[in-house]
Amino acid sequence: MDKWWKKLLQPLSSKEGRKLHKPKYLIALGIIGVLIILTSNWFQSSDQPSPGDLEQSTAQQAGTGQAAAEGAEMTDSITQLETEYEKQLLPLLENIQGVSNVDIMINLSSTHKKVYDKNLIIGKQTTKENDKNGGEREIEDYSREQQLVLVRQGDREVPLLTQTSKPEVSGVFVTAEGVDQMKVKAWVVEAVSKVLDVPTHRISVLPKK
Known part of the structure; x- marks a missing residue:
């Protein structure tokens, strides 16, 4: 590559000793210009954040601001x-x-401290499995879930407050x-x-x- 580049920049000489500078120099300048443009575009694209990064940064700033506001209010x-x-x-x-x-x-x-009324929902799921010996067994899974009790207050529903300590x-x-x-x-x-x-x-x- 270095030999080719030096050869490209080396001026041509005719048999009469006249140097032909322009053709190869023009080609070399053109190649240098293209390389500069490509390099500049590459650096600009790498410096600019992607849309996903911008959205994530905005969401983090909003979350931090909300947490700070809630902490100050408390x-x-x-x-x-x-x-x-x-x-x-x-x-x-x-x-x-x-x-x-x-x-x-x-x-x-x-x-x-405010205590709200909750409903306890217990779920049960039964699964049947067959083992290698032809036997059958049942597996029971239980789930527990709590849901707030909501009451109508005007045009909206609010949690039912049962106690304030x-x-x-x-x-x-x-x-x-x-x-x-x-x-x-x-x-x-x-x-x-x-x-x-x-x-x-x-x-x-x-x-x-």
Whole structure:
């Protein structure tokens, strides 16, 4: 290939010593131009993503955006519930004898838990098989499936809600004046535990400086 290329670029010489440059140089330039065009097209086609890649990228971006929006909405709901609980509990603690200047922080692990009614569907399938000895046996397969119970609400159907449970409290922190006395501190811990239905080991009560 190298010999052919050098031969192609080498100028022709006639017997009289005149060099015939143009014919072979024109052919060489033409071949070089074609190679440049082909190489350019190949790089452009390899750099451009296929329609399938574009669709997959768009779907991934949409899924990520939806998950982020749902996560932000859940965080806002939990923060709002924590603030409501703190406002409700604050005046109750300040009414305890010997307690004043109360600050409280409540951490919730989730929002309200909703339980929907479901139908349990049990299926049974019997299959008969013959073995090599001419015997016959039956194989029974059972399947269990749960389906939400839907009720009509206006022009649409919605799941039937049977129970709504309070959010689970993961921790409570209280600072107040007067809780340096063990008896008063015990009252505060007991009040928080009963109101929020949280075990005492998740409650921290400290006196203010």
